[in-house]
Amino acid sequence: MQNTYQNRQWFYVKRPDGRVSNDHYELRESELDGSLATNEVILRARFISVDPYIRIQQHERNTYDVPHPLGIVQRAGVVGEVVASASPLYQVGDWVSAYSGWQLYARCHHSELTRLDPSAAPVSTALGVLGMPGRTAWFGLTEAGRPRPGDTLLVSGAAGAVGSLVAQFGKRAGCRVIGIAGGAEKCKFLTETLKLDGAIDYRAHKTHEALSAAVQNATGGVDIYFDNVGGPITDAVIPLIKRRARIIICGAISQYDGGLDTPDLGPRFLQHMLFQRATIQGILARDYVNRMDEMLAVVAPWVKSGEIVFQETYVDGFEQLPDALNSLFEGKNIGKLLVRV
Ligand SMILES: NC(=O)c1ccc[n+]([C@@H]2O[C@H](COP(=O)([O-])OP(=O)(O)OC[C@H]3O[C@@H](n4cnc5c(N)ncnc54)[C@H](OP(=O)(O)O)[C@@H]3O)[C@@H](O)[C@H]2O)c1
Incomplete structure (x- = not known):
């Protein structure tokens, strides 16, 4: 030795x-x-x-x-x-x-x-996919998102580790899935590789109004918003939620460079939670550690068969x-x- x-x-x-x-x-x-x-x-x-x-x-x-x-x-x-x-x-x-x-x-x-x-x-x-990000995506969507066939699911950070899985799990649950990501290459990945129903390049829409219009056009209203990024993207989405929408706060990466210590955005547009009787829920991967096998039993076969990218x-x-x-x-x-x- x-x-x-x-x-x-x-x-x-x-x-x-x-x-x-x-x-x-x-x-x-x-x-x-x-x-x-x-x-x-x-x-x-x-x-x-x-x-x-x-x-x-x-x-x-x-x-x-x-x-x-x-x-x-x-x-x-x-x-x-x-x-x-x-x-x-x-x-x-x-x-x-x-x-x-x-x-x-x-x-x-x-x-x-x-x-x-x-x-x-x-x-x-x-x-x-078979570790922490997969667990986050699976339990975040299935338990907090409660997807139903026909729901419009909007995912921010959709080309990333968690987002790309949430989007695919949403498709498998019968949702109409729109992803938000930065740049044309990532949007092409979302529509051509992951076969999502639409993609929004947030970098191409610089103002709140332009981004809101792009989200409205692509979604027609949002039943489930799976949020990985927070900040201006979430500002644009919340006014577009539908009745009894579910908002899942998974992450707020746009705020991590100091924004969590000295936030420059408070909770915004939350009146829409009232108008639409929506729910907002934070989710954390570690809360589901003891249910890892449950996730693997479903997702590992999809990985093996190539059904999940x-x-x-x-x-x-x-x-x-x-x-x-x-x-x-x-x-x-x-x-x-x-x-x-
Ligand atoms: N709650 C939990 O238990 C849990 C577990 C895992 C991850 N998370 C959270 O989920 C999110 C995604 O994590 P991940 O591991 O899957 O990372 P990831 O999405 O693979 O990588 C981060 C991505 O965030 C996007 N991004 C960075 N700065 C941004 C900004 N200012 N505005 C908008 N998008 C920005 C970038 O994509 P673009 O090129 O599209 O901007 C980047 O590729 C993070 O917020 C993370 O903290 C939470």
Whole structure:
């Protein structure tokens, strides 16, 4: 058994007050002692997740979490291989997922690992369609959205990890699905690859009036609004909800660069909730962790049969992690953004 591992780790060292960047992280190299206690393994990361929630946890106030502490390895979901094992459950070469953070190697107790079957689905899907984003999309839409055939479902951030799945789950539930995304390429992805009923390029509609008109034209009114972005897009949508509409607040990425600490938009247009007797509900992936198998039982067969498109965008190189996180806020990804290391 190898005694040490040349480790690389990204430490979160400075709280951003705007866009997160390399300035808020330090790349450190060290040797990881490979000696193992009973039931421990050494995990070598192969895919590391960058997610918008990382930026939420960098806010100075409590959100659904206490702020991510400074001076520790950035926490994140990882898919990797077991390279040493003192566990009866895992052998060298097994693929697993874990919440081991932005580091090449990690010593983990076997209770922290989830076994992956590479013959069932690409292992990277454990960070996307068959992982946290898939769970968010599935329970957010089915439980909070309560889709019915014929409903008009509008999804913001529709070309992203969660949004692209919500949109497809909505189609399968018989909804008429319109996606909102930034740029012509993403809109083409929504209509041609995901076969949605329409797409709105929000970047092409600069004013509130223009965006509202585009949403009105594309939807004719909204039964379910699955919101990943908040801000001006949500301002444009809320006045267009229909009677008994369901609004699902999954995320507000347009506000994460400081807008959560010093919000410049209050709750707006909420009188329409009254006018239409609508409901608005926040949803959180972790509330459904213990129901993961329920989601996998439905969605994994769709992934295997190709009935669900699970686009992934890769960035190569461990040193790219902070830049990759930043790129989420510039819309560079289609589907799930992963760093391959
Ligand atoms: N509640 C939960 O448990 C939960 C779980 C997972 C994710 N989320 C939330 O869901 C949302 C999507 O997450 P994801 O992991 O699927 O990320 P993602 O959508 O794959 O990536 C982020 C996307 O957000 C869009 N975006 C960035 N800045 C924007 C802005 N100012 N206005 C409009 N769109 C903007 C970009 O797409 P465009 O090019 O289209 O702008 C970008 O590609 C995030 O708000 C995230 O926090 C919540």
